[in-house]
Amino acid sequence: ETGVTQTPRHLVMGMTNKKSLKCEQHLGHNAMYWYKQSAKKPLELMFVYSLEERVENNSVPSRFSPECPNSSHLFLHLHTLQPEDSALYLCASSQNRATNEKLFFGSGTQLSVL
Amino acid sequence: ILNVEQSPQSLHVQEGDSTNFTCSFPSSNFYALHWYRWETAKSPEALFVMTLNGDEKKKGRISATLNTKEGYSYLYIKGSQPEDSATYLCARNQAGTALIFGKGTTLSVSS
Numbered sequence: 001e002t003g004v005t006q007t008p009r010h011l012v013m014g015m016t017n018k019k020s021l022k023c024e025q026h027l028g029h030n031a032m033y034w035y036k037q038s039a040k041k042p043l044e045l046m047f048v049y050s051l052e053e054r055v056e057n058n059s060v061p062s063r064f065s066p067e068c069p070n071s072s073h074l075f076l077h078l079h080t081l082q083p084e085d086s087a088l089y090l091c092a093s094s095q096n097r098a099t100n101e102k103l104f105f106g107s108g109t110q111l112s113v114l
Numbered sequence: 115i116l117n118v119e120q121s122p123q124s125l126h127v128q129e130g131d132s133t134n135f136t137c138s139f140p141s142s143n144f145y146a147l148h149w150y151r152w153e154t155a156k157s158p159e160a161l162f163v164m165t166l167n168g169d170e171k172k173k174g175r176i177s178a179t180l181n182t183k184e185g186y187s188y189l190y191i192k193g194s195q196p197e198d199s200a201t202y203l204c205a206r207n208q209a210g211t212a213l214i215f216g217k218g219t220t221l222s223v224s225s
Contacts, residue, residue, distance in 0.1 A: 002159070035215075040217070042214075042218070043205075043215040045213070045214070056212055090157075090158070097212075099207045099211065099213070100146040100163055100165050101163070102160035102163050103148075103150075103160065104160070105150075105157040105158045106157055107155075107156065108157070
């Protein structure tokens with residue numbers, strides 16, 4: 001166990017659905033991240049939160065909407081997704097946003113958009 | 115864009131073989147270099163974080179070196195075991211930015 005829990009593990013949704021991915025960390029970390037893993041591509045950074053404030057938004061389409069209500073929880077709200085959004089979505093946390101700190105990852109949500 | 119390149123893309127070795135992978139990255143504005151191991155159906159797990167030119171880190175049979183001036187890092191596995199089978203990810207960043215990952219090297223170790 002890494003101390004970072006993601007739910008659900010698998011999600012199938014239609015293009016008109018609205019769903020949310022949840023991430024919770026039990027490590028007392030101050031920074032949380034959403035990454036996307038598409039087939040044959042490297043992990044792509046989507047969003048970074050530090051002390052509940054969004055500090056990086058990596059040109060992600062507005063159909064992805066993050067929310068960080070407190071330092072332990074991170075959500076990714078999904079609406080009107082496209083089939084090309086099918087991917088593995090990974091949440092991670094680190095003690096602080098400092099770039100020499102290792103990330104702790106969750107197991108990911110495998111998303112399929114039909 | 116900080117392109118991180120990893121080679122080889124995949125390799126297959128026999129149990130007991132030693133092996134190494136390469137991570138290449140732009141050397142300008144370097145801040146930190148990370149290595150992660152990602153086993154199938156599990157979460158990526160941090161192996162090493164290195165910041166200084168010439169850094170060498172070791173964890174059991176796995177070690178890594180860093181050359182920030184020429185922009186590369188090597189990951190070595192001595193005496194590979196089947197449980198070493200995984201994808202090994204390299205990532206780097208500049209100060210103030212989040213990690214940029216390479217595509218990884220997938221290692222398969224046969225017993």
